[in-house]
Each structure stands twice: as structure tokens, then as C-alpha cells.
Amino acid sequence: MNCGRPNFFQNMDTSIRIYLSTFFRSPFSRILLWLAPILFLLSYFFLPLSKILILAFNTSAFTKTNFQLILSTLNFTFYQAALSTILTFALGLPSAVLFSRFNFHGKSLLRAITAVPFMLPTVVVASSFNSILGTRGMLSFLFPLSFSSSPTFHFLLILLAHIFYNTTIVIRIIGNALSRLDPKLEQAARSLGADTFRVWKNIILPLLRPSMLAAALLVFMFDFTSFGVILLLGGSNFSTLEVEIYLRVLKLPNLPLAALLSIVQLIFTLIFSILYTRAINQVTTQTAPRFSTSRSPKTIRERIFVFTFYILLITFFLVPLASLPIRSLTRLEADRGQRGEVQYGFTTDYYKELFINRRGSLFYVPPIQAAANSLGYASLTVFLSLALGYPAAYALAKPTRLEKFLDPLIMLPLGASAVMLGLGFIISFGRSLASPWFVPIAHTLVALPFVIRALQPALASIPERLRQAASTLGASPFRVWQTVDFPILSRATLSAATFAFTVSLGEFGATLLLTRPEYPTIPIAIQRFLSQPGGLNFGQAMAMATLLMLLTTFAILIIEKLRLPNSGEF
Amino acid sequence: MKPAFYFLLFTLLLAACASASTRPQTLTILTHDSFAIGENIIKDFNNANNAKVVFLQSGDAGSVLNQAILTKDAPLADILFGVDNTFLSRALDADIFEAYESPALSDIADEYKLDPSFRALPVDFGDVCINYDKNYFTENNLAVPQTFDDLVKPEYKGLLVVENPASSSPGLAFLLSTHAHFGDSYLDYWKSLQSNGVVVVDSWETAYYTNFSASSGKGPQPMVVSYASSPAAEVFFAAIPLTESPTASIVTLGMCFRQIEFVGVLKNTPNQDLAQKFVDFMLSQKFQEDMPLNMFVYPTNKNAKLPDVFVKFAQLAENPALLSYTEIAAKRDSWIEAWAEAMK
Numbered sequence: 046m047n048c049g050r051p052n053f054f055q056n057m058d059t060s061i062r063i064y065l066s067t068f069f070r071s072p073f074s075r076i077l078l079w080l081a082p083i084l085f086l087l088s089y090f091f092l093p094l095s096k097i098l099i100l101a102f103n104t105s106a107f108t109k110t111n112f113q114l115i116l117s118t119l120n121f122t123f124y125q126a127a128l129s130t131i132l133t134f135a136l137g138l139p140s141a142v143l144f145s146r147f148n149f150h151g152k153s154l155l156r157a158i159t160a161v162p163f164m165l166p167t168v169v170v171a172s173s174f175n176s177i178l179g180t181r182g183m184l185s186f187l188f189p190l191s192f193s194s195s196p197t198f199h200f201l202l203i204l205l206a207h208i209f210y211n212t213t214i215v216i217r218i219i220g221n222a223l224s225r226l227d228p229k230l231e232q233a234a235r236s237l238g239a240d241t242f243r244v245w246k247n248i249i250l251p252l253l254r255p256s257m258l259a260a261a262l263l264v265f266m267f268d269f270t271s272f273g274v275i276l277l278l279g280g281s282n283f284s285t286l287e288v289e290i291y292l293r294v295l296k297l298p299n300l301p302l303a304a305l306l307s308i309v310q311l312i313f314t315l316i317f318s319i320l321y322t323r324a325i326n327q328v329t330t331q332t333a334p335r336f337s338t339s340r341s342p343k344t345i346r347e348r349i350f351v352f353t354f355y356i357l358l359i360t361f362f363l364v365p366l367a368s369l370p371i372r373s374l375t376r377l378e379a380d381r382g383q384r385g386e387v388q389y390g391f392t393t394d395y396y397k398e399l400f401i402n403r404r405g406s407l408f409y410v411p412p413i414q415a416a417a418n419s420l421g422y423a424s425l426t427v428f429l430s431l432a433l434g435y436p437a438a439y440a441l442a443k444p445t446r447l448e449k450f451l452d453p454l455i456m457l458p459l460g461a462s463a464v465m466l467g468l469g470f471i472i473s474f475g476r477s478l479a480s481p482w483f484v485p486i487a488h489t490l491v492a493l494p495f496v497i498r499a500l501q502p503a504l505a506s507i508p509e510r511l512r513q514a515a516s517t518l519g520a521s522p523f524r525v526w527q528t529v530d531f532p533i534l535s536r537a538t539l540s541a542a543t544f545a546f547t548v549s550l551g552e553f554g555a556t557l558l559l560t561r562p563e564y565p566t567i568p569i570a571i572q573r574f575l576s577q578p579g580g581l582n583f584g585q586a587m588a589m590a591t592l593l594m595l596l597t598t599f600a601i602l603i604i605e606k607l608r609l610p611n612s613g614e615f
Numbered sequence: 616m617k618p619a620f621y622f623l624l625f626t627l628l629l630a631a632c633a634s635a636s637t638r639p640q641t642l643t644i645l646t647h648d649s650f651a652i653g654e655n656i657i658k659d660f661n662n663a664n665n666a667k668v669v670f671l672q673s674g675d676a677g678s679v680l681n682q683a684i685l686t687k688d689a690p691l692a693d694i695l696f697g698v699d700n701t702f703l704s705r706a707l708d709a710d711i712f713e714a715y716e717s718p719a720l721s722d723i724a725d726e727y728k729l730d731p732s733f734r735a736l737p738v739d740f741g742d743v744c745i746n747y748d749k750n751y752f753t754e755n756n757l758a759v760p761q762t763f764d765d766l767v768k769p770e771y772k773g774l775l776v777v778e779n780p781a782s783s784s785p786g787l788a789f790l791l792s793t794h795a796h797f798g799d800s801y802l803d804y805w806k807s808l809q810s811n812g813v814v815v816v817d818s819w820e821t822a823y824y825t826n827f828s829a830s831s832g833k834g835p836q837p838m839v840v841s842y843a844s845s846p847a848a849e850v851f852f853a854a855i856p857l858t859e860s861p862t863a864s865i866v867t868l869g870m871c872f873r874q875i876e877f878v879g880v881l882k883n884t885p886n887q888d889l890a891q892k893f894v895d896f897m898l899s900q901k902f903q904e905d906m907p908l909n910m911f912v913y914p915t916n917k918n919a920k921l922p923d924v925f926v927k928f929a930q931l932a933e934n935p936a937l938l939s940y941t942e943i944a945a946k947r948d949s950w951i952e953a954w955a956e957a958m959k
Binding site for chain 2: 168171172175276277279292294295296297298372376392394395402404405406407408409468471472475476478479560561562572573575576577578579580581582583584
């Protein structure tokens with residue numbers, strides 16, 4: 046009698062469990078999981094895009110010169126994207142090992158700093174690169190002037206900028222997978238006499254394959270659709286598909302050609318996604334460790350490795366980034382031949398000036414307000430993309446035929462031309478586009494593929510046996526989720542959230558929208574300052590960029606420090 | 616959908632109780648990202664007309680015009696501001712504007728009234744000229760070039776940065792001034808510019824802040840294609856008060872191109888009357904006098920007084936390049952493409 050109640054609950058638990066486990070395999074549940082993400086993508090991506098493509102597409106674009114143009118552009122787009130991806134991996138892969146395997150001073154700060162470039166506006170990055178590598182930059186003595194004005198130099202700048210922007214993707218996705226690897230596998234191999242090389246070749250790399258593919262795909266897609274970097278640093282010598290579309294929509298209007306270029310870009314995006322889906326289908330099951338896998342470097346070789354990459358990352362990321370705060374606090378007027386009393390050097394005027402509406406301008410917004418707008422949009426984007434990304438990633442983790450069809454499609458927003466999609470938005474939503482709600486929606490469109498790609502390998506790696514074992518021992522479905530799924534997912538969720546957050550702060554896809562000047566974000570404020578001449582405007586732009594940098598560094602540090610209860614092992 | 620519905624409901628309500636309406640009427644203005652105006656100016660208009668003016672910014676002038684053309688049947692806004700004379704023909708051919716011969720036009724200088732049918736009304740103008748770093752030329756004892764032919768002389772090798780006309784509007788303006796000067800042989804001139812080390816970048820921001828030596832970017836080139844009002848902005852936005860601008864413009868014969876910006880009431884808008892009032896307002900002395908310091912452009916209203924900083928430090932082109940806007944519209948694409956081909 047006294048055990049009636051627990052029994053009753055246990056029975057109910059079992060029935061819920063059975064119900065849930067059959068439910069998650071039924072086609073109906075699949076549809077339920079997909080409902081929100083698909084509706085979202087349909088209404089904010091596929092419909093607007095097909096509307097504009099149908100409107101613009103015309104067989105008059107099928108001319109020989111157009112095909113030659115498409116072919117040569119495609120050629121360069123591929124070449125630079127492949128090269129950039131390889132180079133990004135060359136820096137990113139060892140860095141991922143560094144962050145996931147070793148402990149050292151300033152680790153979380155350095156990790157946060159590597160993510161900062163991802164959300165800096167291209168104009169700002171170009172300007173800071175120039176202050177270092179440009180013809181009058183700090184390192185300009187390293188190469189002759191004839192080299193620094195040659196196309197080769199510009200091409201190198203493009204590659205550098207791509208590495209600068211995208212290394213964080215590799216660090217986050219692969220580093221996250223590395224920390225999930227079961228160290229026992231490696232220990233077992235070592236005890237059987239395998240050396241480091243063998244361990245990596247036979248154990249770690251094969252296990253990392255899904256994550257490496259995911260990271261490679263995302264980096265490649267970003268480089269493939271690169272736009273601002275090519276325009277600003279390429280010095281008008283180079284053009285990718287995306288740049289060409291932008292030119293054909295806005296500058297040398299030829300909508301049929303722009304539509305054709307967009308379709309080519311979409312087709313290639315689809316091909317990459319299908320290849321990726323094929324390759325990732327043989328996911329290896331990995332057991333997840335419940336303890337930290339990182340430790341201090343012990344052997345000399347480890348110390349050299351940690352030291353080298355530590356210095357390398359600091360130089361590569363911190364030097365260009367540091368040039369922003371330095372310039373936001375420096376007065377340059379003294380060099381400009383002023384008569385009379387010269388004030389020179391350090392100044393905080395640019396920061397003070399941010400708070401003054403000097404011209405009584407209608408669109409003036411205090412920096413705190415711009416920061417609040419940016420943070421608000423970013424939080425909404427995190428929420429929205431996790432809410433949509435989770436069900437999709439759950440479905441993708443146990444793929445059926447439906448998923449094999451849908452999987453490549455969710456990557457398409459990354460490969461769509463922002464300019465074309467923007468026109469699609471305009472003709473589909475008209476005046477309602479002016480609503481501030483469209484900002485997080487547009488950002489989610491870009492963030493969603495990241496979130497799904499970051500969650501999916503983690504979800505797929507959870508062994509069904511663990512769940513079954515927990516259930517057999519009497520755990521409720523919630524308890525199973527809490528003790529099995531959640532600890533494994535918390536890392537992936539954090540890295541997904543960081544992506545969504547940074548994508549939003551960096552204003553990706555901002556061209557999609559009509560902006561209401563009353564609600565500017567920090568990148569918009571930076572752009573406003575840089576669009577007029579004057580030392581004060583430049584200084585204020587640098588001050589704003591510094592604020593953006595600090596804000597994002599702190600935000601990322603906080604996201605990474607967020608420890609939800611019951612995940613104390615991490 | 617929803618706002619359109621509310622909008623309809625609202626106009627119906629307005630029609631039903633036209634006399635008793637106290638709620639302000641919303642007036643939407645579509646414009647480019649560089650638009651700015653004083654807070655008080657708009658407040659005054661709102662109060663005087665029981666209106667609520669809302670601005671929508673959407674990229675540069677070209678992108679805004681494209682959007683207006685695409686949404687011609689269901690306009691995004693009541694008014695479009697920011698079509699310049701390089702785009703005017705495209706806007707007029709697409710027939711997006713309702714003709715409106717504003718009474719305020721009587722104060723506007725005739726030379727800017729390019730559209731005889733009054734669909735597009737001139738609001739402001741600015742000259743695109745080469746700016747130079749005064750200090751550089753004094754320090755190096757170098758004479759400031761005065762003509763296009765000077766620029767290809769060896770002493771100015773590698774000293775000029777220009778914007779790509781395919782992606783930048785001052786870049787296009789400079790290309791147009793070379794075309795006005797050299798006619799169809801403009802490409803030969805550009806080839807000699809190229810062999811004299813002209814630097815081409817994609818945008819004004821890069822040219823000015825990354826390449827130009829007199830800006831805070833401290834770049835390598837002491838000459839940049841910018842606006843004749845930029846030296847005034849350098850003084851107005853200086854980090855320490857300046858008595859002299861660090862830059863000046865080359866405004867000699869034919870070296871500058873005059874950009875004129877237009878406003879128009881969009882077709883199919885239900886707010887015709889209020890929109891027309893706003894157009895009158897934009898041409899009025901009050902608005903025109905507020906514009907220069909907000910957008911660094913010149914007023915078209917003959918009675919508008921210029922701010923001090925403009926009088927002292929901005930120069931107007933002595934004889935800006937002349938090209939008809941219809942010719943620009945007809946040929947701009949082929950000129951740009953030929954230029955891009957020649958500069959490869």
C-alpha cells in the first residue's frame with residue numbers, strides 16, 4: 046500500500062517514456078519538429094527570394110558575354126574561398142586544440158577576443174588593417190611600396206581578412222567537439238603504444254570528421270559569399286559572385302543578370318550543402334566526458350606548442366584590434382600643420398563628444414541607446430534562433446528521408462545574395478518592413494544555419510544507450526534530458542548562442558531592411574560617423590567601434606561563464 | 616499587411632470625421648542613409664500640420680531609387696528624397712513621381728530646375744572636386760595641380776586616390792567630369808592617369824579615411840576625390856578648434872561635377888496634400904538653412920543664408936562640368952563598363 050504512489054508514478058513515467066520514444070520516431074512528430082523552422086524559412090526566405098527571382102529572371106540574360114562573366118567570377122570566387130578556408134584551418138585547428146586541451150593564463154579572454162572580429166563592420170576592419178599593413182602603416186617597412194600597391198598585396202589582404210573573420214568558427218565548432226571526445230579512447234591507444242601522430246591519425250581526426258566538415262562548410266560558405274572584404278580590401282581588382290550581384294542590382298542595373306548570378310550562387314550553395322550532408326551521414330558515436338579534458342601543458346613539446354600559438358593568436362588578433370582603442374584615444378591633428386598652440390596625443394574628446402548632440406540632429410542617438418538597441422536585437426536573435434534551431438537539430442540528429450531532403454535547404458540562407466533577398470523583402474512586405482521586429486528576424490535568418498550546425502553534431506553524439514540506461518534505472522524523461530542530454534548540449538548550446546549573438550551584433554544581412562533611423566545599432570552609428578569628413582567624426586567612429594569591441598568581448602565572456610545548475614562538471 | 620490595413624482604416628476614419636480629426640497624420644519619407652536634419656525643424660512641421668513625419672533610410676541613393684521603382688504600385692512612403700541628377704532620368708522614366716509645381720519654387724534658382732514637368736524638385740546641390748592636403752603641398756614645395764592635364768604630370772605620380780565609379784557616387788561624378796572635359800577620349804586620359812599611379816578604391820569612406828593623407832586615417836595619397844564642402848566639414852568636425860582647414864578643393868574650370876538632389880511626391884500615395892506641404896517645407900528658407908550643417912550640401916533656395924563655416928572654408932566650383940541628365944542616364948552604364956574594361 047505504501048508503495049502504491051511511487052509505483053503509479055513509475056508506471057506513468059514508463060508509459061510517457063514509451064509514448065515519447067515512439068512519438069519521436071513517428072512521422073507526425075517529425076512534422077511537428079520541423080513546423081516552426083520550415084514556416085520561418087518559407088515566409089522569410091523562400092517566398093521573398095522566389096518572388097524577386099521570378100520577377101527579375103529573364104532569358105535575355107543568356108548571352109555569351111554574361112556566361113563568360115559568370116564563369117570568370119565563379120572561378121575567382123572558388124579559388125579565394127578554397128584558399129581562405131585552408132588557411133583559416135591552418136590557424137584554427139591548432140588553436141582549437143590549444144583551447145580545448147590546455148589551460149593557460151588569460152584563456153577565456155583570448156578565446157573571446159578571437160570572436161570579436163566576426164562582428165566588426167568591414168569598414169572598421171579595413172581601416173585597422175590599413176593602419177598596420179597599409180603604405181604608411183606600422184609594418185609598412187617590411188615591404189616595398191610597389192608591392193603594397195600591387196593586386197597580389199590586395200589579394201593577400203583579402204585572405205588575411207577572411208582568416209581574421211572566420212578562425213573563430215573553426216575554434217568554436219572543432220574545439221567544442223574536441224572537449225566532447227572521450228579521453229579514454231586516446232589513453233587506451235597510448236597504452237597500446239601509439240604515438241601522438243598515430244593517435245591523431247587513427248582516433249581523433251576520424252572522430253572529429255563531422256565537426257570539421259561542419260566548420261569547413263560554414264567557413265567556405267562565408268568566404269564564397271564574401272562581399273565587404275572583397276570590395277573594401279580588394280582595391281577594385283577582384284569580384285566574387287556576391288559583389289557582382291550587388292553591382293548588377295545597384296550600380297549597373299541589370300536585374301536579369303543579377304537574378305542569373307543569384308541562381309548560380311544558390312545552386313552552388315545547394316551543392317555544397319548536399320555534399321556536406323552526404324559526408325556527415327556516417328556520424329561516429331562519441332561518448333561524452335563528464336569532466337574537463339583541459340590541463341596545463343606538461344612536456345616541453347606541449348609547452349612550445351602552447352607558447353607558439355598563444356603568441357601567434359595574440360599578434361594576429363590583438364594587434365589589429367588594439368589599433369582601434371589606440372586611435373580612439375589619439376589626437377592626430379598635430380600632424381596636420383596647425384598653427385598656434387598644438388594639443389597633441391592623448392584625448393578622451395571622442396568619447397565625450399558621443400554624448401553631445403552638437404547639431405541638434407533629429408537622428409542623433411546617445412551611444413548607450415545604440416548599445417542597448419544592439420544588445421536587445423542580439424538577445425532576441427539568440428532566443429529566436431535557439432527556439433527554431435533546437436527542434437530542427439533534434440530532427441536532423443536522427444535523420445529520416447525527410448531530413449535528408451531538408452538538411453541542405455536550411456543552409457541556403459547563407460548562400461543567398463543579401464541584396465537580392467533585400468529586394469524580395471521589399472516587394473513581399475512593403476511598408477511593414479519598417480517595423481523593428483524585422484531586424485531580429487533578418488539576423489536569425491543568417492544565425493539559424495550556424496545554430497543548427499553547432500547543435501546537430503552534439504545531439505547526434507549522444508549515445509542512445511545512455512538514455513536507455515537512464516530510463517531503465519527509473520529516470521523520468523525530464524531527468525534523462527537533464528542528466529544525459531543537457532550536460533553534453535550545454536557546451537554546444539553556448540557556442541550556438543555565441544554565434545547567434547555575434548551574427549546579430551555584426552549586423553549581417555542588414556541590407557535586407559529599411560532602417561528606422563530612430564533605432565540605430567552600433568554598426569549603423571559607426572557608418573554614420575564615417576560618412577562625413579572631419580577628425581572628430583573619425584575619432585567618434587573609432588570610439589564607437591571600441592565600444593562595440595568591449596561590449597562583445599564582455600558579452601561573450603559572460604555567455605561562456607554562464608553555468609546553469611547541474612552542469613557543474615564543466 | 617497589417618500596417619496597410621490600419622492605414623486604410625485610418626484614412627477611412629479621417630474621411631469620416633475630417634473636421635474632428637485630432638490624431639496626427641503620419642507622413643513617411645523614403646531617403647538614403649546620408650540624410651540628416653535638425654530635430655526642431657521637423658518638430659515645427661509636425662506641430663504646424665498636426666503631422667508625424669517618419670523617415671525610412673535604405674542604403675545609398677541608387678538603392679533607395681531601385682526600391683521606390685520596384686514598389687511603384689504600393690509605395691513604401693509618401694515622399695522620396697535623394698534622387699540626384701545622375702539618377703534623375705531613371706526616376707522620371709519609371710514615372711514614380713506625381714507632378715507638383717510647388718509655389719515655393721519661386722525662391723529656387725532656375726539653374727537647378729532640371730525637370731520641366733515638376734515631378735522632381737531640386738532641394739540641394741554639392742560639387743564633387745579633388746580635395747588636397749595643404750600641408751603636403753607646402754612641405755614638398757609642390758604646386759597644386761589646376762587642370763586634368765596637370766594630374767598626369769610625373770611630379771604628381773601616385774598622389775591621387777579616386778573612387779570606383781561602378782560602386783561610388785563621387786567616383787561616378789569624377790568620371791563624368793572627365794567625360795565632360797575629354798569627350799569620348801576620356802578613356803585615354805584615364806589610361807595616362809593609371810600609368811601615373813592613380814589609386815582606385817571602392818568607396819568614399821575608404822578613399823577619404825584610409826588613403827587620404829590629410830584625414831585622420833593619414834593615408835599615403837595627398838589628393839582625393841571628395842566634395843567641395845569637405846574642407847568646411849574638416850573644420851566643423853575638427854578634434855581641436857581650427858582656424859584653417861587642413862584641406863582645400865581644386866575648383867578650377869571643369870574640374871568639379873555638380874550633384875543636384877531632388878525630392879518628389881510618390882505616385883499612389885493617399886497623403887498627397889500633406890506630402891505636398893512637406894515638399895514646400897523642404898524648399899522653404901528654414902529647412903534650407905538647416906541643411907548645410909546636417910548634410911554638408913548647399914541650399915537651392917536663393918534666400919537661404921549659409922553658415923559661417925561654409926562661407927569661410929567651403930568653395931564652390933567656378934565652372935562645374937556640364938552634362939545633360941538625359942545623356943548621363945542614357946550612357947552612364949556603358950561609360951562605367953568601358954572604364955572598368957580600360958582600367959583592368
